[in-house]
Amino acid sequence: MARHDFDAAVREHQSAVFTFASYLLRDRSEAEDATQEVLLKLWRHEHVLRDGNLLGWLMKVTRNACLDRLRSRRSAERVFSRSDLADFEAACTSASPDPEQLAASSEIDYWLRHALSELAEPARSAVILREVQGLAYREICHALGMSLANVKVSLHRARRKLRDRLREVYSDVSAA
Amino acid sequence: MSLPPEALTCAEVLGQLEPFADGELDRGESAAVERHLASCESCSRELELAFEVTRRLRAMPRLCAPERVLQSVRRETTARPAWRRAREPLGALAARPMLAAAAATVLLGLLLGTVLWRSHTGSVPGDEAVARATAEARLALAVVATISRNAALDLGSQLIGSRVVTPTIRQIIKTTQTTSGPSPGAQPERRATNLVTRRSS
Numbered sequence: 387m388a389r390h391d392f393d394a395a396v397r398e399h400q401s402a403v404f405t406f407a408s409y410l411l412r413d414r415s416e417a418e419d420a421t422q423e424v425l426l427k428l429w430r431h432e433h434v435l436r437d438g439n440l441l442g443w444l445m446k447v448t449r450n451a452c453l454d455r456l457r458s459r460r461s462a463e464r465v466f467s468r469s470d471l472a473d474f475e476a477a478c479t480s481a482s483p484d485p486e487q488l489a490a491s492s493e494i495d496y497w498l499r500h501a502l503s504e505l506a507e508p509a510r511s512a513v514i515l516r517e518v519q520g521l522a523y524r525e526i527c528h529a530l531g532m533s534l535a536n537v538k539v540s541l542h543r544a545r546r547k548l549r550d551r552l553r554e555v556y557s558d559v560s561a562a
Numbered sequence: 563m564s565l566p567p568e569a570l571t572c573a574e575v576l577g578q579l580e581p582f583a584d585g586e587l588d589r590g591e592s593a594a595v596e597r598h599l600a601s602c603e604s605c606s607r608e609l610e611l612a613f614e615v616t617r618r619l620r621a622m623p624r625l626c627a628p629e630r631v632l633q634s635v636r637r638e639t640t641a642r643p644a645w646r647r648a649r650e651p652l653g654a655l656a657a658r659p660m661l662a663a664a665a666a667t668v669l670l671g672l673l674l675g676t677v678l679w680r681s682h683t684g685s686v687p688g689d690e691a692v693a694r695a696t697a698e699a700r701l702a703l704a705v706v707a708t709i710s711r712n713a714a715l716d717l718g719s720q721l722i723g724s725r726v727v728t729p730t731i732r733q734i735i736k737t738t739q740t741t742s743g744p745s746p747g748a749q750p751e752r753r754a755t756n757l758v759t760r761r762s763s
Contacts, residue, residue: 392639400626408625422631498615498619499622541580552611552614553608
């Protein structure tokens with residue numbers, strides 16, 4: 387593999403890999419480890435650069451790496467620490483394009499991210515890839531190994547659950 | 563008052579809001595949802611909520627990997643060339659068809675030269691040592707043959723396997739057998755195949 391092809395792919399897609407890993411894991415340091423693992427795997431699989439669906443492949447590998455970590459986190463009965471979550475939330479806050487509006491909606495966004503993390507797979511991945519990262523359906527189908535129809539059904543159900551959660555948050559806010 | 567046949571209930575509309583918002587209902591379904599929304603304030607609020615979910619999700623920040631992660635990847639990939647991607651040397655060789663073919667050719671040449679030189683000079687120290695060395699050489703040859711065969715298949719070139727590798731291996735094994743005789747129960751090709759399979763997996 388030509389060095390510059392790999393470097394260009396890393397430059398173009400590192401954000402997509404790290405964002406996906408961060409939202410799935412909600413743990414900054416684990417997301418960093420997963421990102422490194424995925425990029426090194428890309429280095430070892432040179433043919434992917436010529437396959438024409440690099441982003442789909444990267445998302446698939448990222449998801450697998452993150453699900454492995456989530457499984458081992460559960461099997462180790464590791465308590466999800468507040469500092470991990472705080473790091474992730476701080477990263478989201480500092481990356482927000484509009485800090486002034488952030489204060490007003492930060493609580494709602496916080497709960498929405500929380501509700502997103504509670505969705506079951508593959509709905510959670512589908513929502514992150516489609517709505518947060520704006521991937522095309524073709525890439526999402528490749529990443530999740532699902533048909534277009536199933537991806538769409540999964541997305542609609544997930545967004546309906548998020549809508550239910552958002553309604554609850556609003557009624558909690560108005561009741562307080 | 564009875565509802566017209568195409569009228570939808572609130573529950574039906576709430577179940578279709580997301581596909582409706584995405585424009586994925588057909589014209590008839592979409593029109594029925596629109597008619598319901600025009601007269602139902604509660605469902606209209608839900609549609610607003612559905613749009614808000616999408617808007618908020620799309621506004622969630624995309625994050626950049628920290629520079630130290632990218633530097634670490636750069637260091638690792640500079641220290642380890644792409645072709646050295648497999649952990650074990652034999653696995654790496656098998657995964658790199660052209661390299662495997664080249665290595666096999668060199669090894670075959672060396673072994674063939676050694677065997678022929680020994681058979682012509684007759685400077686062999688003793689029968690037991692010869693038998694042991696020959697058995698080891700045959701195993702090594704069979705390993706090389708297996709790797710080369712795999713490499714040839716990987717390349718999609720049956721020609722390499724059938725016209726080059728197999729005849730060469732047959733000739734060398736025949737030569738070693740005429741030098742020291744077959745070693746009972748050695749079955750070098752089967753052992754070699756097992757060895758390569760174990761190391762590659």
